[in-house]
Amino acid sequence: MKIKPGFWILFLLLSGITGCTKDVRDPCLQPQTTAVLVHCVRHFDTSATLIDTALPNPVLHPLSSQPQQFYYGGVKRLVNFRLSLSNATDSSRWILRPDSANAMQDTLSFYYQRQLHFLSNACGYTYFYHLDSIQSTRNAIDSIRLEAADVTNDANVEHLKIIFK
Amino acid sequence: MTKALFHSLAALKYPPKLFLILAIATALQLFATTKLAAQVDSSLKTKDTLHPRLGHQLRLSFDLSRPVMNQIQSTHNGYEAAVDYYFKNELYFVLEGGAGSATYDYPDLSYQTNSAFFRLGFDKTLLKRMNRKDWDMVFMGMRYGMSSVQRQEAAYSLVDSVWGSTNGIIPAKDFLAYWLELTGGVKVEVLRNIMLGWNIRARFLLNGRSFTELSPIYIAGFGRGDKTTVFDFNFYVAYTFRWGGSKH
Numbered sequence: 001m002k003i004k005p006g007f008w009i010l011f012l013l014l015s016g017i018t019g020c021t022k023d024v025r026d027p028c029l030q031p032q033t034t035a036v037l038v039h040c041v042r043h044f045d046t047s048a049t050l051i052d053t054a055l056p057n058p059v060l061h062p063l064s065s066q067p068q069q070f071y072y073g074g075v076k077r078l079v080n081f082r083l084s085l086s087n088a089t090d091s092s093r094w095i096l097r098p099d100s101a102n103a104m105q106d107t108l109s110f111y112y113q114r115q116l117h118f119l120s121n122a123c124g125y126t127y128f129y130h131l132d133s134i135q136s137t138r139n140a141i142d143s144i145r146l147e148a149a150d151v152t153n154d155a156n157v158e159h160l161k162i163i164f165k
Numbered sequence: 166m167t168k169a170l171f172h173s174l175a176a177l178k179y180p181p182k183l184f185l186i187l188a189i190a191t192a193l194q195l196f197a198t199t200k201l202a203a204q205v206d207s208s209l210k211t212k213d214t215l216h217p218r219l220g221h222q223l224r225l226s227f228d229l230s231r232p233v234m235n236q237i238q239s240t241h242n243g244y245e246a247a248v249d250y251y252f253k254n255e256l257y258f259v260l261e262g263g264a265g266s267a268t269y270d271y272p273d274l275s276y277q278t279n280s281a282f283f284r285l286g287f288d289k290t291l292l293k294r295m296n297r298k299d300w301d302m303v304f305m306g307m308r309y310g311m312s313s314v315q316r317q318e319a320a321y322s323l324v325d326s327v328w329g330s331t332n333g334i335i336p337a338k339d340f341l342a343y344w345l346e347l348t349g350g351v352k353v354e355v356l357r358n359i360m361l362g363w364n365i366r367a368r369f370l371l372n373g374r375s376f377t378e379l380s381p382i383y384i385a386g387f388g389r390g391d392k393t394t395v396f397d398f399n400f401y402v403a404y405t406f407r408w409g410g411s412k413h
Contacts, residue, residue: 064328
């Protein structure tokens with residue numbers, strides 16, 4: 001069995017592979033955040049047909065114990081936006097003002113179940129949610145339609161339609 | 166063992182295509198080499214007047230690559246050893262074993278694991294001997310592996326700038342991992358009774374679907390627990406015991 005030259009060549013090759021092996025954490029290649037994707041619509045005339053409506057200059061902020069933070073402030077003509085949910089409680093509330101120049105605003109209340117979900121060693125854990133119900137005041141908002149109750153890290157799922165007056 | 170093998174085979178609901186291809190290739194290779202070995206054996210039998218018996222060989226091997234990798238990689242470490250016995254028709258029975266541990270320590274996820282394993286299988290020599298004292302080998306083989314893994318409590322942290330960050334603990338868990346593997350390599354006698362060798366391995370986890378809760382980053386004897394197919398290699402130094410063979 002004349003295999004010694006080949007043996008040493010591959011021995012050195014595998015030694016090189018061993019030496020080049022790095023001890024680095026894999027990058028996280030999937031979304032880690034979960035949020036409710038909201039679509040803004042209104043009725044077309046008096047029919048049941050819904051058409052997109054853009055919020056002129058919206059302001060959104062959570063009712064949390066944290067210092068209040070404003071989202072989408074300065075972004076005009078918003079049709080879709082995302083709202084995160086608290087992973088420490090079973091309900092979250094957001095204030096929505098469609099136009100910063102107008103004092104009219106609504107409160108959105110989300111009631112849900114939380115489920116801790118393992119993504120991967122690279123991404124760690126996140127929370128998935130199951131929406132039980134959504135309530136809101138009726139100042140600028142006409143009604144709310146729940147499209148998908150399960151909120152995961154799938155960024156393409158529309159969960160909620162807010163029908164404005 | 167039989168029950169575990171049954172469960173692990175039952176768990177193989179969706180075998181990877183690669184596994185099937187490699188399994189078929191191995192089966193064909195073994196069939197071909199069995200015929201070759203039979204021819205070699207018969208040719209040796211015709212010369213039995215000169216070389217009455219091949220004898221026995223027991224080989225103890227230690228994997229040199231693991232201590233090296235332990236120095237390079239800070240997240241895990243392990244040790245492996247093997248014993249194989251020459252049966253007949255260029256077939257070796259192999260028992261491999263070892264242990265290892267891993268530390269996964271990042272701000273969002275941290276835990277430790279300890280594991281011990283064994284692998285059972287065979288190696289089949291592919292090339293014919295030059296003479297009866299020639300124990301060098303180019304081989305292919307198959308293994309069934311099992312590892313017992315103890316994962317300690319895992320701590321996780323979720324950063325949320327809106328609602329506030331949360332931390333939590335995942336309870337400790339013990340579990341078993343089963344896998345099949347194909348291997349191939351070379352072993353060469355560099356000094357009398359001292360052999361060096363390397364082999365490469367393709368491993369296919371049979372019960373990977375049971376690790377959806379928190380897949381361990383490292384399973385001793387297998388490799389990364391969050392992958393169902395892994396590739397690995399070993400460098401062995403071995404000492405052989407031979408008896409009962411011809412002096413010629």
